[in-house]
Amino acid sequence: MDLEFLLFALACAAFFAGFVDSIVGGGGLIQIPALFAAYPSALPASLFGTNKLASIVGTTSAAVQYARRVSIQWRLAGPGAVAALIGAWYGAKAVVYMPPSLLRPLVLGLLVLVAIYTFVRKDLGSVSREAAEGRREVLLIVLIGAVVGFYDGFFGPGTGSFLIIAFIRFLGMDFLRASVTAKVLNVATNLAAISYFANNVEILWLVGAVMAVCNLSGAIVGSRMAIRHGTGFVRKMFLFVVIALIAKLAYDIVRG
Numbered sequence: 001m002d003l004e005f006l007l008f009a010l011a012c013a014a015f016f017a018g019f020v021d022s023i024v025g026g027g028g029l030i031q032i033p034a035l036f037a038a039y040p041s042a043l044p045a046s047l048f049g050t051n052k053l054a055s056i057v058g059t060t061s062a063a064v065q066y067a068r069r070v071s072i073q074w075r076l077a078g079p080g081a082v083a084a085l086i087g088a089w090y091g092a093k094a095v096v097y098m099p100p101s102l103l104r105p106l107v108l109g110l111l112v113l114v115a116i117y118t119f120v121r122k123d124l125g126s127v128s129r130e131a132a133e134g135r136r137e138v139l140l141i142v143l144i145g146a147v148v149g150f151y152d153g154f155f156g157p158g159t160g161s162f163l164i165i166a167f168i169r170f171l172g173m174d175f176l177r178a179s180v181t182a183k184v185l186n187v188a189t190n191l192a193a194i195s196y197f198a199n200n201v202e203i204l205w206l207v208g209a210v211m212a213v214c215n216l217s218g219a220i221v222g223s224r225m226a227i228r229h230g231t232g233f234v235r236k237m238f239l240f241v242v243i244a245l246i247a248k249l250a251y252d253i254v255r256g
Contacts, residue, residue, distance in 0.1 A: 018218025025160010091153025
C-alpha cells in the first residue's frame, strides 16, 4: 500500500479518535483497529505503543482546554493521576504474563452494565455537587486511578467510560466534570504506557507523530464542543461510545 495513502488514512482515523476521546474517551476503539489494519505484521506491543504516542498529545490538549474553562479539583485529580500512572505501568508489564483477550468477556459484561445503568438513571451525571476533598474521597480516587490505570496499561478499551462512571457514581460529579477529571488521569496512564513500551518495543515514531498532530486537532474540536454543549451532549456521546465498545468486544469474542 502507498505510504502517503496509508498515512492519510491513519491521520483521518486519528482526528476522529481525538475528537471522540476528548469528550468521553474511547479513541483507541478507532486508532488501534486502524493501526492493525495498516500494519498487520507488526508486533501488537509496537502498535499499542504507537497508539499511546498519538493519544497522549490529544489527551493532554483536551485536559488543558478543559482546565481553562471548567473547574478541576486538583486535590482529587492529582493523587488519582499518580495512582493511575503507577497502575498503568504495572498493567503494561502484566501483558507479558497473561493475554489481554482473556479479559474481553469480563469487560463486555461490565460495559453492558454501565450502559444499562446510564439508560435507567436518566438523571445520572446531570447535576454536579462539589465533591468533598477529604481523606475518604482522596482514597477513593486513588483506588479508582490505580485499578483503572492498571486496566488501561493491560488492555485499554473502555478506560474513559469506566473512569467517568466511577467519578459520577462515587464522587458525585456530572458528566462534563467527570470527563475533565478522566482526561487528567488518562494523560498519566498514556505517559506510563509510552515509557514502558518505548523501553521494551519498537514504536513507529513517524506514524505516531503524524497521528499525534491529527489527534491533537480532533481533541481541540471535541473539547470545545463538549464545553459549548455541556453535560447533555457529553452524556449522549458517552452512551454512543459505550455501545460501540460493546459491539466491538462482542464481535471480537464471536470471531476469535
